[in-house]
Amino acid sequence: MTIELREQPLTAKDFKGKVDPDWCPGCGDFALLRATQMSVAQLGLSPHQIVCVSGIGCSSNFPGYFNSYGMHTLHGRALAVATGVKMANQTLTVLVTGGDGDGYGIGGNHFTHTARRNVDLTYLVMNNQIYGLTTGQVSPSSSVGMKTKSTPFGNIERPVNPITSAIMNGATYVGRGFSGNIKQLVRLIKGAIEHPGFAVIDVFSPCVTFNRDNTYDFFRKRVAPLEDEGHDPSDWKSACERAMEWEDRIYTGLFYQDQGVQSLHALEPILDGGAPPVSHVSEAITQEQRDRIVRRMM
Amino acid sequence: MSQGFDFSIAIGGAAGQGIATPGNILARMFVRRGLHLNAYNAYQSIIRGGHILLTMRVREQEALSHGDHIHLLLCLNQDTMTRHLRHLGPGAYAVYNADNITPGEHQDGVHLCGMPVTELTGDAKNKLAQNTAALGVMAHVLGLDFEVLESALTLQFQRKGEAVVSSNVAVARAGYEYSSAHFTPLANPLPQNPDPLAVWTGNEALAMGGAAAGVKFYCAYPMSPSTGVLHWMAKNARELGIMVRQVEDEIGVANMAVGAAHTGARTMCATSGGGFALMTEAIGSAAMMEIPVVFINVMRAGPSTGVPTKTEQGDLWQALGASQGDFERIVVAPQDAHDAFGTIAEVFNLIDRYQCPAIVLSDLLISEGTFSVPPDDIDMFPTIERGKLIRESNGDAGPYNRYVDTADGISPRAVPGVPGHVHVVATDEHDEEGILISDEFTNPIKRRQMVEKRARKLDDYFTRVPAPEVEGDEDAEVTLVGWGSTAGVIAEAMEQLQADGVKVNRIAVKWILPFHAEAVTEALSGARKTLIIENNHSGQFHRYLRSETGITADGHIRKYDGEPFMPHHIADGVRAHLAGSVSGGVFVPDQEILV
Numbered sequence: 001m002t003i004e005l006r007e008q009p010l011t012a013k014d015f016k017g018k019v020d021p022d023w024c025p026g027c028g029d030f031a032l033l034r035a036t037q038m039s040v041a042q043l044g045l046s047p048h049q050i051v052c053v054s055g056i057g058c059s060s061n062f063p064g065y066f067n068s069y070g071m072h073t074l075h076g077r078a079l080a081v082a083t084g085v086k087m088a089n090q091t092l093t094v095l096v097t098g099g100d101g102d103g104y105g106i107g108g109n110h111f112t113h114t115a116r117r118n119v120d121l122t123y124l125v126m127n128n129q130i131y132g133l134t135t136g137q138v139s140p141s142s143s144v145g146m147k148t149k150s151t152p153f154g155n156i157e158r159p160v161n162p163i164t165s166a167i168m169n170g171a172t173y174v175g176r177g178f179s180g181n182i183k184q185l186v187r188l189i190k191g192a193i194e195h196p197g198f199a200v201i202d203v204f205s206p207c208v209t210f211n212r213d214n215t216y217d218f219f220r221k222r223v224a225p226l227e228d229e230g231h232d233p234s235d236w237k238s239a240c241e242r243a244m245e246w247e248d249r250i251y252t253g254l255f256y257q258d259q260g261v262q263s264l265h266a267l268e269p270i271l272d273g274g275a276p277p278v279s280h281v282s283e284a285i286t287q288e289q290r291d292r293i294v295r296r297m298m
Numbered sequence: 299m300s301q302g303f304d305f306s307i308a309i310g311g312a313a314g315q316g317i318a319t320p321g322n323i324l325a326r327m328f329v330r331r332g333l334h335l336n337a338y339n340a341y342q343s344i345i346r347g348g349h350i351l352l353t354m355r356v357r358e359q360e361a362l363s364h365g366d367h368i369h370l371l372l373c374l375n376q377d378t379m380t381r382h383l384r385h386l387g388p389g390a391y392a393v394y395n396a397d398n399i400t401p402g403e404h405q406d407g408v409h410l411c412g413m414p415v416t417e418l419t420g421d422a423k424n425k426l427a428q429n430t431a432a433l434g435v436m437a438h439v440l441g442l443d444f445e446v447l448e449s450a451l452t453l454q455f456q457r458k459g460e461a462v463v464s465s466n467v468a469v470a471r472a473g474y475e476y477s478s479a480h481f482t483p484l485a486n487p488l489p490q491n492p493d494p495l496a497v498w499t500g501n502e503a504l505a506m507g508g509a510a511a512g513v514k515f516y517c518a519y520p521m522s523p524s525t526g527v528l529h530w531m532a533k534n535a536r537e538l539g540i541m542v543r544q545v546e547d548e549i550g551v552a553n554m555a556v557g558a559a560h561t562g563a564r565t566m567c568a569t570s571g572g573g574f575a576l577m578t579e580a581i582g583s584a585a586m587m588e589i590p591v592v593f594i595n596v597m598r599a600g601p602s603t604g605v606p607t608k609t610e611q612g613d614l615w616q617a618l619g620a621s622q623g624d625f626e627r628i629v630v631a632p633q634d635a636h637d638a639f640g641t642i643a644e645v646f647n648l649i650d651r652y653q654c655p656a657i658v659l660s661d662l663l664i665s666e667g668t669f670s671v672p673p674d675d676i677d678m679f680p681t682i683e684r685g686k687l688i689r690e691s692n693g694d695a696g697p698y699n700r701y702v703d704t705a706d707g708i709s710p711r712a713v714p715g716v717p718g719h720v721h722v723v724a725t726d727e728h729d730e731e732g733i734l735i736s737d738e739f740t741n742p743i744k745r746r747q748m749v750e751k752r753a754r755k756l757d758d759y760f761t762r763v764p765a766p767e768v769e770g771d772e773d774a775e776v777t778l779v780g781w782g783s784t785a786g787v788i789a790e791a792m793e794q795l796q797a798d799g800v801k802v803n804r805i806a807v808k809w810i811l812p813f814h815a816e817a818v819t820e821a822l823s824g825a826r827k828t829l830i831i832e833n834n835h836s837g838q839f840h841r842y843l844r845s846e847t848g849i850t851a852d853g854h855i856r857k858y859d860g861e862p863f864m865p866h867h868i869a870d871g872v873r874a875h876l877a878g879s880v881s882g883g884v885f886v887p888d889q890e891i892l893v
Contacts, residue, residue: 017722018731018733019733019738019739022737022738046717047720048714048715048716048717048718048719048720049715051714052722053557056725061734061737063722063724064722064724064733064734067720068720069714069715069720069721069722070721070722070723070724070732071557071560071587071722071723071724072722072723072724072725072726072734073553073556073557073583073587073725074553074579074580074583074725077549077550077553077580077583080545080549080550080553080554080557081553081554081556081557081560082557083554083557084515084517084553084554084555084556084557084558084559084560084561084565085557085558085560085561085714086557087515087541087543087554087558088514088515088541088557088558088559088561088562088563088565089561089562089563089713089714089715091715092561092714092715109546109547109549109550110546110549110550112546113545113546113550268541269535269536270535270536270539270540270541271541275539277561277563278514278515278539278540278541278558278563279514279558279561279562279563279689279713279715280562280689281514281539282512283511283512283514283564283682283684284512284679284682285509285510285512285538285678285679289537289538289678290510290676290678290679292537293506293509293534293678294496294673294676294678297496297497297498297502297671297673297676298329298330298494298495298496298497298673
């Protein structure tokens with residue numbers, strides 16, 4: 001990450017996109033958008049240094065509302081695209097934004113492997129435990145028993161646990177936020193961007209239109225910041241134990257961080273020794289390289 | 299240069315019997331003598347057992363196919379002898395381990411060259427000794443000095459140490475001496491041309507084409523028969539500064555490629571039909587976001603898992619229909635390994651210009667075949683044209699619209715990181731600024747404008763890509779039409795027909811989409827009888843040709859048994875069509891060399 005010093009520091013407003021969000025009034029995604037804009041401003045980043053990659057869904061409209069380079073890609077594929085972006089130009093700060101269906105459902109395979117590879121990305125999942133854009137079906141993070149248009153008699157499948165999944169798959173920065181606590185979100189996002197590896201923040205972002213179960217009220221009664229609990233983020237067992245709690249108390253904050261694992265681009269041999277990004281090197285090979293290749297064919 | 303020498307060696311055995319090693323040694327010996335090589339390995343998806351037949355055709359002239367004949371058969375097991383001895387004609391050789399293989403019925407004049415391998419090697423346990431002894435016999439039969447084989451063996455085994463080299467040389471020498479005492483060598487020994495050739499597989503050629511074109515990001519999921527591209531890339535990545543990633547699935551591959559290409563790196567990926575099916579949504583996304591990526595589909599016999607080790611031209615419609623919607627892309631089917639090599643650089647320049655995806659259709663025949671190539675023809679310095687790409691700050695502080703509607707439809711493409719050019723690309727329809735017009739701001743006027751802008755990009759395509767030409771006899775009684783990898787075998791079939799006095803010409807189509815409809819219509823308008831030759835059952839190219847030109851062919855030659863055409867299959871088909879003895883209009887040759 002390059003941090004450029006300038007006389008007039010940018011503010012969150014400078015990261016406002018060209019159009020206003022089309023999210024429903026009261027949608028939890030507004031808070032995450034605001035928190036992200038504040039975070040990058042506070043870190044001194046410029047819009048051109050950031051690429052914000054998303055998939056498809058309400059929350060995946062995020063890049064259009066955020067002033068940076070952006071890619072609004074296919075449903076579930078944001079992490080794969082973002083890996084290509086980061087690996088081809090490691091000097092960029094790459095944010096990935098999307099929802100629970102996009103990330104934990106259709107994109108579940110990429111979630112596993114991006115975590116395992118420890119790609120230096122900041123992945124912000126606006127988890128509303130429902131499919132909103134398709135007008136209210138069960139999602140991979142919906143609770144058991146939840147009634148939706150596709151589960152009119154109640155959901156019989158157990159939900160994914162994004163926190164334990166991320167830790168077990170190898171993510172090296174795993175946090176949980178809540179749209180009702182922007183201060184904590186900013187702390188988590190800044191830490192994630194500065195963390196040199198795959199950072200996942202699962203954000204409770206209530207859907208005010210289609211999810212009547214997991215509302216702001218539901219979370220406000222239950223959320224308990226880990227910061228107040230003396231939790232040690234280097235302790236993955238404690239992190240997983242706390243991530244399994246749900247009924248009365250739901251922890252938020254930084255569950256887990258491992259700074260001892262190198263990111264994928266740091267391990268990539270051809271980027272060894274601070275090599276320039278492959279996106280900007282000269283295409284042509286040398287006569288020597290050509291001759292060596294042809295000699296081996298003779 | 300005499301035109302005469304044209305000799306095919308087949309090595310047959312079970313997987314695990316070490317066919318590759320003698321194959322490689324022979325290939326090196328041939329190309330070092332300046333002889334052309336076209337090798338086809340008929341294999342199965344098995345690590346041990348089954349039946350493999352590697353056919354190596356060696357020729358003074360360029361070898362455009364693996365030919366029609368076997369002149370020397372090396373049997374590594376009884377099964378090979380039983381299956382193939384009957385294919386040998388007078389003057390051909392069968393080389394085998396006489397300790398455990400018995401020849402059966404055979405034509406008169408076949409040289410049966412049984413080697414007493416245990417006696418020659420003094421070692422009954424080393425199962426690979428027969429292969430080395432056989433190399434000695436073959437070197438003698440081909441009229442080579444032993445030193446030629448000795449140096450090839452040294453080169454092959456030197457990494458394994460002096461002891462391995464000397465034991466192999468000793469066994470080979472024993473085979474060579476035994477052959478000298480017992481077998482008659484070829485009347486016309488293996489010739490020598492002054493300039494040595496190089497050797498590559500089609501997959502290596504595709505990978506090298508990428509390296510030459512400046513590919514800096516390559517990703518793939520292993521899938522036969524495309525995996526050779528990944529292997530070459532992985533092996534050479536560090537030396538050439540190419541980032542190579544193996545991804546969790548082809549969906550990930552295609553999307554990762556789109557991401558890397560968007561940053562400005564030339565990006566390529568390869569797969570086969572099943573993986574290509576998974577890539578298709580991302581291909582459409584590359585078109586919508588206007589990001590150039592090369593997607594290679596090495597076709598194998600399908601559908602679904604199909605026959606992973608067998609060839610087919612069955613994915614044409616899959617390529618034409620890859621991804622939903624109506625969008626611009628280039629589909630090209632190279633005709634041989636050398637053409638595949640050059641095509642990659644050509645296609646990169648086109649897609650960098652037009653900012654769209656390209657699909658390269660190779661097949662198992664090209665990709666896994668082994669071919670000679672004159673080293674001076676390996677031009678690894680093609681012109682690299684990146685089109686309207688902005689990778690560095692140009693001080694332009696003015697408003698930048700990624701999809702600005704220009705006269706030629708092509709908008710300057712800034713990559714992430716460039717100050718003053720911040721924008722969002724989207725798989726949703728968007729306006730000139732990149733703002734979505736899919737949800738809240740749907741707008742038929744803008745939608746039409748953007749569709750037309752993207753379509754207009756390819757307006758000058760036909761001025762940049764050559765139309766196929768008619769080659770062969772004027773006033774031909776029959777015109778042969780093929781596409782992709784059948785070009786070489788059709789050319790050889792045409793030579794056979796011409797030698798018989800048939801007046802024939804051909805059109806080999808390479809650039810599939812956009813299609814040179816006018817040029818092809820004109821070329822075929824004077825044809826007296828048009829026959830279409832393709833390696834599939836339903837005549838995919840014929841249907842495409844008809845849809846683009848309205849031309850209906852007079853007949854067809856099709857093969858869909860997994861094995862490639864041999865020249866005589868096509869020549870026989872043409873003769874049958876000319877004689878009017880093809881019922882239903884489709885001639886399907888028998889695959890008489892069963893493997």
